[in-house]
Amino acid sequence: MRDLSRIELALGPCLFNWSSERLTDFYKRIAAEADIDRVYLGEVVCGKRMPFTDAIWPDVIETLTRAGKEVVLSSLAQPVNKREREILRQQAGYDMAIEINDMSMIPARCGTAFTAGPFLNVYNEATLAFLADRGASRWCPPVELPLASIGRISALVPEVAIELFAFGRLPLALSSRCYHARAHGLRKDSCQFICDRDPDGMDVATLDGRRFLAANGIQTLSGSVHFSGVASGQLRAMGIGSVRLSPHTVDMVEVSRDFRRFLDGGSDAEELAANLSARDLPGPLCNGYLSGDAGWTTKALPV
Amino acid sequence: MELVCPAGTPAALRAAADAGADAIYCGFANETNARNFPGLNFSSDELTAGVSYAHARGAKVLVAINTFARAGDIGIWRRAVDDAAACGADAVIAADIAVLDHAATRHPDLRLHLSVQAAANTPEAIRFYSETFGVRRVVLPRVLTVPEIAALNRDIGVETEVFVFGGLCVMTEGRCALSSFATGKSPNLTGVCSPPEDVDYREDTSGNLLARLGGFTIDSFEAGQAAGYPTLCKGRFSAMGKTGHLFEDPVSLNAFELLADLSKAGVTALKIEGRQRGKAYISGVVKAFRQAVDSLSGGADPTAAIAALKSFSEGGQQTAGSYKKTWR
Numbered sequence: 097m098r099d100l101s102r103i104e105l106a107l108g109p110c111l112f113n114w115s116s117e118r119l120t121d122f123y124k125r126i127a128a129e130a131d132i133d134r135v136y137l138g139e140v141v142c143g144k145r146m147p148f149t150d151a152i153w154p155d156v157i158e159t160l161t162r163a164g165k166e167v168v169l170s171s172l173a174q175p176v177n178k179r180e181r182e183i184l185r186q187q188a189g190y191d192m193a194i195e196i197n198d199m200s201m202i203p204a205r206c207g208t209a210f211t212a213g214p215f216l217n218v219y220n221e222a223t224l225a226f227l228a229d230r231g232a233s234r235w236c237p238p239v240e241l242p243l244a245s246i247g248r249i250s251a252l253v254p255e256v257a258i259e260l261f262a263f264g265r266l267p268l269a270l271s272s273r274c275y276h277a278r279a280h281g282l283r284k285d286s287c288q289f290i291c292d293r294d295p296d297g298m299d300v301a302t303l304d305g306r307r308f309l310a311a312n313g314i315q316t317l318s319g320s321v322h323f324s325g326v327a328s329g330q331l332r333a334m335g336i337g338s339v340r341l342s343p344h345t346v347d348m349v350e351v352s353r354d355f356r357r358f359l360d361g362g363s364d365a366e367e368l369a370a371n372l373s374a375r376d377l378p379g380p381l382c383n384g385y386l387s388g389d390a391g392w393t394t395k396a397l398p399v
Numbered sequence: 400m401e402l403v404c405p406a407g408t409p410a411a412l413r414a415a416a417d418a419g420a421d422a423i424y425c426g427f428a429n430e431t432n433a434r435n436f437p438g439l440n441f442s443s444d445e446l447t448a449g450v451s452y453a454h455a456r457g458a459k460v461l462v463a464i465n466t467f468a469r470a471g472d473i474g475i476w477r478r479a480v481d482d483a484a485a486c487g488a489d490a491v492i493a494a495d496i497a498v499l500d501h502a503a504t505r506h507p508d509l510r511l512h513l514s515v516q517a518a519a520n521t522p523e524a525i526r527f528y529s530e531t532f533g534v535r536r537v538v539l540p541r542v543l544t545v546p547e548i549a550a551l552n553r554d555i556g557v558e559t560e561v562f563v564f565g566g567l568c569v570m571t572e573g574r575c576a577l578s579s580f581a582t583g584k585s586p587n588l589t590g591v592c593s594p595p596e597d598v599d600y601r602e603d604t605s606g607n608l609l610a611r612l613g614g615f616t617i618d619s620f621e622a623g624q625a626a627g628y629p630t631l632c633k634g635r636f637s638a639m640g641k642t643g644h645l646f647e648d649p650v651s652l653n654a655f656e657l658l659a660d661l662s663k664a665g666v667t668a669l670k671i672e673g674r675q676r677g678k679a680y681i682s683g684v685v686k687a688f689r690q691a692v693d694s695l696s697g698g699a700d701p702t703a704a705i706a707a708l709k710s711f712s713e714g715g716q717q718t719a720g721s722y723k724k725t726w727r
Binding site for chain 1 (some may be wrong): 543
């Protein structure tokens with residue numbers, strides 16, 4: 097059964113095209129300074145970026161593990177070519193925790209514990225129970241799923257630990273087309289890895305200048321920064337044992353401190369929002385998805 | 400190759416059958432299908448009558464139950480599968496594991512097709528669905544090129560169906576929450592994208608007509624210019640100081656000129672999009688495709704049929720989308 101005595105903090109996989117140096121420094125600091133329990137790493141968005149960072153992961157994993165963090169390898173959300181499929185096949189066999197983000201990987205990992213990632217379409221209790229039978233021990237729900245639905249599923253499938261996407265630009269869509277390449281007049285095949293120019297995603301505004309979305313290669317994210325101000329008691333009541341922070345260029349050690357203080361009862365949701373807003377975020381805060389509204393809105397949540 | 404045609408209403412189903420469809424896909428009038436629009440779709444009685452009408456003309460009926468079942472309410476989706484079987488449907492098109500599992504367990508003789516909403520585009524994912532639920536055909540997400548489809552077909556033991564005409568989803572189907580971010584309603588959650596009740600038009604001070612979705616201005620039309628429907632990914636946005644169609648221009652998919660290549664790639668079925676379309680449109684498009692597919696298999700020249708299709712595309716703009724590598 098779930099241990100909900102202390103709501104855990106998790107750091108999601110970095111969705112952006114950060115350099116090896118930036119990633120290495122980032123995780124070193126997370127290992128040394130952040131009160132984070134679980135760290136997901138690896139390339140989730142674009143297989144083309146993998147060769148640039150492949151070499152750093154063994155050391156990063158060792159550093160994080162030595163610092164007492166549980167390390168989970170997050171898999172590619174939209175594998176297409178042979179090389180990417182072969183990587184998934186290999187990863188499924190690794191003797192380490194894995195987060196699965198595409199159904200392709202389920203058979204290879206079947207029977208060994210895995211996390212069902214937010215890119216899998218798990219919208220109800222029967223689908224989660226099916227995956228639990230095949231090894232899903234943890235689940236990060238799709239970002240558009242309302243809290244009420246997560247609570248309902250949680251009550252019906254109590255054997256799976258639940259991790260709520262709680263901070264960061266929302267991963268909203270994947271495509272086969274690269275929008276960074278298209279915006280720069282390039283093609284995906286000759287993209288020059290130009291998505292590295294936007295370490296929090298490329299801002300996409302409406303015609304009247306409102307922040308709206310952000311492009312990150314083949315991925316589209318929200319322009320606003322989603323945050324969950326759901327307090328520990330309420331999370332426990334819904335069977336949610338951990339919250340996930342998605343990496344951005346803002347000081348994530350400080351962001352994790354804001355959340356730790358909030359989850360430990362040292363601040364309320366309003367203070368959490370104020371603390372986060374005072375930081376160098378890529379967009380304004382939003383949380384509408386949690387109450388089943390449009391994702392970009394901000395709603396008061398039950399305390 | 401089999402010609403799979405859309406029907407949003409009983410009249411459209413009859414039009415498609417009369418125009419020579421090999422199969423017609425439709426859905427129930429509720430949130431169990433991904434075209435849950437007011438005034439569209441079928442009751443059980445209408446479906447039963449539609450199946451009789453189609454079968455009498457040699458056409459099959461495929462029922463799309465392809466949204467993701469709502470937590471705590473899966474019964475609605477399970478009943479839809481039971482009803483489709485009871486109405487005599489030739490297959491159910493589903494994406495959610497909960498729905499596929501119910502169909503495979505309770506209706507082992509009912510043919511199952513994997514909806515494009517499942518976004519299965521690798522041999523491993525397709526084998527997972529075929530081996531676990533007995534899925535017989537997979538509708539491919541629009542992420543693969545024709546050579547990639549050919550390679551995939553060599554690697555899997557089930558039929559493939561591809562979209563060849565109509566609206567073009569730019570984002571991978573089943574992997575897109577843009578609509579719910581703007582409006583709270585999305586294909587996966589509610590079976591709608593860019594829903595009409597969240598659309599409004601207003602005039603700005605220069606007399607331009609602004610098209611808005613969920614309050615976000617996503618297109619602008621000069622006075623007198625025909626105002627298109629503001630589908631989110633076909634809207635105009637600003638990025639890096641430039642304004643334009645960042646994701647995709649307002650184009651339709653027309654893979655007509657690739658029919659021979661798709662056939663060589665081992666594709667079993669060609670799918671026409673447009674369950675929200677009227678029967679005149681359905682009839683015209685299906686006739687043109689019927690003619691083209693028949694001339695292709697008979698070795699005749701399909702040029703006239705290709706020309707006839709162009710008049711059905713939005714604003715005349717067309718693309719072969721992801722089927723050509725250069726699109727990416």
